[in-house]
Amino acid sequence: xxxxxxxxxxxxxxxxxxxxxxxxxxxxxxxxxxxxxxxxxxxxxxxxxxxxxxxxxxxxxxxxxxxxxxxxxxxxxxxxxxxxxxxxxxxxxxxxxxxxxxxxxxxxxxxxxxxxxxxxxxxxxxxxxxxxxxxxxxxxxxxxxxxxxxxxxxxxxxxxxxxxxxxxxxxxxxxxxxxxxxxxxxxxxxxxxxxxxxxxxxxxxxxxxxxxxxxxxxxxxxxxxxxxxxxxxxxxxxxxxxxxxxxxxxxxxxxxxxxxxxxxxxxxxxxxxxxxxxxxxxxxxxxxxxxxxxxxxxxxxxxxxxxx
Numbered sequence: 001x002x003x004x005x006x007x008x009x010x011x012x013x014x015x016x017x018x019x020x021x022x023x024x025x026x027x028x029x030x031x032x033x034x035x036x037x038x039x040x041x042x043x044x045x046x047x048x049x050x051x052x053x054x055x056x057x058x059x060x061x062x063x064x065x066x067x068x069x070x071x072x073x074x075x076x077x078x079x080x081x082x083x084x085x086x087x088x089x090x091x092x093x094x095x096x097x098x099x100x101x102x103x104x105x106x107x108x109x110x111x112x113x114x115x116x117x118x119x120x121x122x123x124x125x126x127x128x129x130x131x132x133x134x135x136x137x138x139x140x141x142x143x144x145x146x147x148x149x150x151x152x153x154x155x156x157x158x159x160x161x162x163x164x165x166x167x168x169x170x171x172x173x174x175x176x177x178x179x180x181x182x183x184x185x186x187x188x189x190x191x192x193x194x195x196x197x198x199x200x201x202x203x204x205x206x207x208x209x210x211x212x213x214x215x216x217x218x219x220x221x222x223x224x225x226x227x228x229x230x231x232x233x234x235x236x237x238x239x240x241x242x243x244x245x246x247x248x249x250x251x252x253x254x255x256x257x258x259x260x261x262x263x264x265x266x267x268x269x270x271x272x273x274x275x276x277x278x279x280x281x282x283x284x285x286x287x288x289x290x291x292x293x294x295x296x297x298x299x300x301x302x303x304x305x306x307x308x
Contacts, residue, residue, distance in 0.1 A: 006038055150194075161186070178206060
């Protein structure tokens with residue numbers, strides 16, 4: 001993508017006193033004409049670039065206005081490369097890996113030691129996730145409507161949206177856009193999307209507000225959970241809510257009081273603890289768990305097969 005190439009070109013100009021257009025064209029695998037347009041774009045963005053013709057000439061950042069290259073320390077470069085590496089974990093190609101190599105070239109004085117931060121954003125669904133992200137990115141860049149089947153707790157439906165942002169939040173990937181079905185902005189989880197298709201229908205970009213990604217907005221918490229957990233479930237509570245989330249009762253069990261956003265998800269979460277938890281409130285969750293336990297006894301207790 002152009003923005004990535006511009007970042008790469010600027011990085012090289014900050015690292016070297018001078019480079020030539022043919023060198024940049026070879027480095028980024030584009031034509032010299034494309035490089036000339038990129039240099040013009042950087043100049044319009046306020047980067048003081050100068051070009052010298054003839055033998056010994058080339059492209060450089062104007063002397064006296066050059067940023068101190070030590071502004072990008074070894075740690076800074078490590079953070080940049082860690083970010084690019086994380087994007088490669090969900091891309092359908094090795095594009096960002098190639099971009100890393102280009103930025104790293106000639107940067108040994110800024111990058112030392114082994115990588116200390118490794119980020120993988122792919123989740124368990126890398127095989128299906130990368131193509132979705134690629135399709136959505138293409139639709140956003142080319143202003144094309146996006147169609148898909150969406151699976152939600154309320155049921156499944158076909159959706160068509162104007163896509164504006166791909167978002168990584170709450171340990172998952174989402175697309176934010178204007179939903180033609182709801183006539184409003186919506187956030188859709190990629191793992192719940194199927195048959196994602198970029199259409200040939202274009203749209204005019206709206207005045208898009210920044211998405212409100214606060215947990216309270218996306219997951220309004222209006223359910224109060226009170227539950228007692230066996231002591232050997234402490235590690236799970238700490239993992240999810242931190243070491244100060246519970247109160248130790250006289251019998252050794254751990255009292256958790258938390259607000260929650262969805263009754264169905266709360267019930268399913270309680271089931272993952274088996275007989276290691278007793279739900280005190282809400283009563284509806286207690287009743288659901290009892291009903292599900294009764295049904296499981298019937299299913300696995302042998303009555304269905306005529307056994308005693």
